[in-house]
Amino acid sequence: AQKITQTQPGMFVQEKEAVTLDCTYDTSDPSYGLFWYKQPSSGEMIFLIYQGSYDQQNATEGRYSLNFQKARKSANLVISASQLGDSAMYFCAMRGARAGNNRKLIWGLGTSLAVNP
């Protein structure tokens, strides 16, 4: 069975500092994708960053980077230079390659991030 675990229900960070949001996963699929989404209080689910299971390098997108440690099955999101607008729920998700798994995103419970001025 596939599973995503986010162990930090809530996090606080000071503006302009970096923060790491934890995500571990479990899957028997040899090929899979890992995703992070941001959901502000407005409700829209915003795609942030993607990491493929065969990617050799960690993904980066602007201030977002993904610390991918395949052997540990972890895919932590690092936000550098936090901004007030980064306050939101953050979800880690995974998609497998096998039939059935291919059609579903498996979600973690999310981490609520608050950026303090």
Next chain:
Amino acid sequence: DTEVTQTPKHLVMGMTNKKSLKCEQHMGHRAMYWYKQKAKKPPELMFVYSYEKLSINESVPSRFSPECPNSSLLNLHLHALQPEDSALYLCASSQQGPNYGYTFGSGTRLTVV
């Protein structure tokens, strides 16, 4: 066009009403999804359409009825809902395969009174 458009953004309906949620995408994605989300929880998958055919129904009550008229449109018909059905309803689309995430609409906040 890299957007998924959902209408309406807000909806209040009585338990005897019939209403529909609409979702549209023009990215050529052949998979479309309906999710239900309660506050501070991850989205819960309701339905998956693949190539305009219903491929997954996650044991959703029949008061929710999905429809995919064509490859760009996805509807969710609502009838005789309960107050506990009040939630954020998200539509999403994607390409097939593990390398592709979902593109989400901005959601419909539904309140059942």
